[in-house]
Amino acid sequence: NAGVMQNPRHLVRRRGQEARLRCSPMKGHSHVYWYRQLPEEGLKFMVYLQKENIIDESGMPKERFSAEFPKEGPSILRIQQVVRGDSAAYFCASSRATAHTGELFFGEGSRLTVL
């Protein structure tokens, strides 16, 4: 059973470009979470999705950031018009149940560098 797959692992963008980060959850998992980690910091929750629905986006900036988890295909975190402050590692996690009592399985992250 493959783990959570994220791609690309590394992404370089210039200011103003768009970044698309993909996350394929583990088989059988319908809950997906996106976190952002700045250097030397802990992970910050961004958004929580279930298939085709955004459940909680309270941690995601209101502008330029969006997320989706379509019926078919991976979850995508999209950052429009990137700025240097968006440089970070973005982690996706999936679970079979909610985070309350279940284990979250994390991918290895996508590291975005904005020049």
Place this chain on the structure above:
Amino acid sequence: DAKTTQPNSMESNEEEPVHLPCNHSTISGTDYIHWYRQLPSQGPEYVIHGLTSNVNNRMASLAIAEDRKSSTLILHRATLRDAAVYYCIRGGYSGAGSYQLTFGKGTKLSVIP
């Protein structure tokens, strides 16, 4: 707001037990305590979680104080592969009403051969 307090760093000798403390004095009755660890350049890895009773699994033990205001993660025999940042997380409900894990800065554990 990470809602937990952990030492920034700790050291342990290889093959010795390690006790990683965590304070969560404002915990509510339905919040679980979760522990994850993160190796360099990797995503976090689940270690253990619990509510009130002490918990054991193949990786570690979790001792939760009777008043639930603190807990201790116990690695019974540290190996070099246990060197990582350990996050003690008090789960809670976000403003949007879903249960979420809020990571702090964690404790960086170094294991000395």
